[in-house]
Amino acid sequence: MSAGALRPLEDAADPEAFGGKSAQLSEALRAGLPVPSGYALDWTSVNAFVSGDSSALTDVLAVADACPWAVRSSAIGEDSEDASFAGTHVSVLGVVGPEALRNAVHQVFDSALDENAAEYRRQRGLDPAPRMAVVLQKMVAADVAGVMFTRNPVSGADERVIEASWGLGEMVVSGRVTPDQYRLAPDDGHLIERWPGEKDLALHLQADGTVAESEITGELVERCCLDGSQLEELHDLATHCDEVFGSTAHDIEFAFAADRLHLLQRRPITHG
Known part of the structure; x- marks a missing residue:
């Protein structure tokens, strides 16, 4: 590979080159946390590409056909303690082949030019010109996915709050379904409370590597999608993140595929 523009995720630890999301995933991978493999492309290469330099x-493109990819934003300053950019930049799922990968990188970069993203940077005194690196992460064929906050993001209470739904986690983070919600004690992970959601839609990885939406019907709509052993695994993951990142306040995206837990991304909990 050329001058280090594309790095395996475990080597993409510099947040000033590869952005906050890449740096967080890199640290998690090197600590042995269950992060799907992938790569990071530095922001100067992304800028060069969107400015017309296809060689960037x-x-x-040499790895475009290796597997289906999730192409995620990793802007400089993103997923930091002061600025999460959660819900501001896009991720593109089920990316297969060179042309789709080119388009996905453009989509991720263009999301940083959105008016809401620009206003977010202005409010926090960040550079108005986005420096957008990207993460290429191997897609996980999730049966169940969601988010976990290791402190209550609303009240600040010392408890784990988990929201989950069938299929890929996009339905949860986009708010398109009402997910199941679980509250766990932070010390031993015992279940404090749970509420079943209304999970009538799901997004799944298809055989061709793309993603497709489907309707959920019958008793699955209100059946809780996480069982006791999965909740225990999530509690253990949170505890391991405490050890790795030296903090107890994590915003985690996760997925279970064939009963195996995957950590898709981790950021500090912020209030902005």
């Missing part, structure tokens, strides 16, 4: 994606 040479290394990326």
Whole structure:
């Protein structure tokens, strides 16, 4: 590969080159947390590509057909303690082949030019010109996915709050379904309370590597999608994140595929 523009995620630890999301995933991978494999492309290469230099994606296109990819934003300053950018930049799922990968990188970069993203940077005194790196993460064929806050994001209470639904986690983070919600004690992970959601839609990885939406019907709509052993695994993951990141306030996206837990991303809990 050329001058280090594309790096395996475990080597993409510099947040000033590869952005906050890449740096967080890199640290998690090197600590042995269950992060799907992938790569990070530095922000200067992304800028060069969107400015017309197609050669800036040479290394990326060489791995385009290796597997279906999730192409995620990793802006400089993103997923930091002061600015999460959660819900501001896009992720593109089920990316297969060179042309789709080119388009996905453009989509991720263009999301940083959105008016809401620009206003977010202005409010926090960040550079108005986005520096957008990207993460290429191997897609996980999730049966169940969601988010976990290791402190209550509304009240600040010392408890784990988990929201989950069938299929890929996009339905949860986009608010398109009412997910199941679980509250766990932070010390031993015992279940404090749970509420079944209305999970009538799901997004799944298809055989061709793309993603497709489907309707959920019958008793699955209100059946809780996480069982006791999965909740225990999530509690253990949170505890391991405490040890790795030296903090007890994590915003985690996770997925279970064939009963195996995957950590898709981790950021500090912020209030903005």
